[in-house]
Every structure is written in structure tokens, then in C-alpha cells.
Amino acid sequence: MYQILKKRTLNANTKLMVIDAPHVARKAEPGQFIILRVSENGERIPLTIAAYDRKKGTVTIIFQEVGATTMALGELNEGEYVRDFVGPLGIASELDGLKKVAVVGGGLGCAIAYPQAKKLHDMGCEVDLIAGFRNKDIIILEEEMRAASTNLYIVTDDGSNGRKALVTDVLKELIEAGNQYDEVIAIGPMIMMKFVAETTRPHGIKTVVSMNTIMVDGTGMCGCCRLTVGGETKFACVDGPDFDGHLVDFDSSMRRAAMYKAQEKAAVERHQCNLMKQEVK
Secondary structure (H helix, E strand, O other): OOEEEEEEEEEEEEEEEEEEHHHHHHOOOOOOOEEEEEEOOOOEEEEEEEEEOOOEEEEEEEEEOOOHHHHHOOOOOOOEEEEEEEEOOOOOOOOOOOOOOEEEEHHHHHHHHHHHHHHHHHHHOOEEEEEEEEOOOOOHHHHHHHHOOEEEEEEEEOOOOOOOOOOOHHHHHHHHHOOOOEEEEEEEOOOHHHHHHHHHHHOOEEEEOOOOOOOOOOOOOOOEEEEEEEEEEEEEHOOOOOOOOEOOOOHHHHHHHHHHHHHHHHHHHHHHHHHHHHHHO
């Protein structure tokens, strides 16, 4: 059992939890993930490690309450426990030797982009962090991202936080302004990562994307997170989750991800129905 030491609401449906998990914290690195179960009979889900503290033995996770399991997780409070918390899993991001990097996060992907930016910033790398959200009400980790970057650019789809733009608009401007990036790291919705890769392709800038969003089982056994990279079949959970964005077949991955929408909707409806039954009792 793993105790929830801290719980924080970041926006209407996004929560942050700090978990007491010293064995995970000892070896965790940016880019890796954990597998958890909320209860004995719960499903296993992968969540990317948002932060870790080796001295305190804690691991931070950030999640949106969009499915039955994340909704059940969000109902737990400080002092309570999750049943299983296994990791770190996946291949850690390769960040050594980088001097100037643009880190691009979209929505909840900023929770995963943050540890990458922080690690690079702590290593003395110049970091331009570009964060995009639908509107100002769902912006998360602004203070943390500012502290983990040389320059922070936040844009929204509707302009409610100031500038109305896409993250690719900002990235294109920075590249055309003469910024020489060793690498661009993009984490967020697949459509966003696809267009970040297309923005950098003409300039020959190495672009790394995180395919964590398509993971299900987290061990390579279910095959749901398979994707095509450079014409070869890979699995996000065991071969990644980081891949060369210029080689990823995003279109096939987006089609596969859409196949599970009906099952996800049904699971949420069952969870909400069970909650209503409990309230009636």
C-alpha cells in the first residue's frame, strides 16, 4: 500500500498527488512512468512521473479525471492509500549534452514536459518552454514551469490568458528568430506533436515526442501501444515512451487510439452509476 501524502487540485478535473514510494523515487528519471492500481480489484493504468524527491522518497503524479480509474483515484484524499504503485518503467529521456532546447507542452502534456524542462534547467541548459492550453481556466503548473525554464511562453486557443496562438506558432517564430536548438521536445496530444515535428522538419532540428498517451498495460503484453517508427513496429511502453518525432507515423496511432473511445465512455458511465447507487444508500 502506498500513502497519498499530498493532494492538490490544479483545475476542474486535474489533480496532483504526492505518493510515498521510496523505491520508485530512488531510480526515477524524467520520461519514465509508473503503473498503479487504486484498489484490489481495480485496473492497472500507467501514469507518467511528474516529479520525484529521492531524499523524501516521494513521487508526484498528475492526472485528469477522464476515465473510471482516474475518477476513482481522484476521490481518494491525503492519508489514504493506493493499492499498487510500480516503477519506474520505460526508458528515461536522453538529456545529456544538450545546451539549448525548446520544450513544448500541450494541456496535460505540460505535466510531463515540466520534469524534462526542470532536469535540463538544473543541468545548466537554456530552456525555452512553450505551453499551450484551451483557455486560462485549465492552465496548470505555471509557477513551476517558469522556475524550470529560461523563457516561458504560455498561449491559449481562445486568447483568454493574453495571446491567442498555437504552440507551433511560437515555436516557428523562435526558430525563425535565429534560435539554434540542439533538440525540441514535444509532449501533448498526438495532433500537436505531429505538427511540432512538421514545424521542425524543414530546419533539420532533432525532435523527440512522448507517446505515453497510447499506453494501456505498460508492459508490452497487450499490444495496444504499438506504433510505427521509421517503418518498424515499436511499443511505447517498452521501447519508449520517447521517439524520434520525424519517424513516427502519427496518423496510424491516432486511428488506433480512437478505437477505444466507446469502451472508455462505457467505463465512465458504469463508475458514475455506482457512485449514484452509493449516494442513494
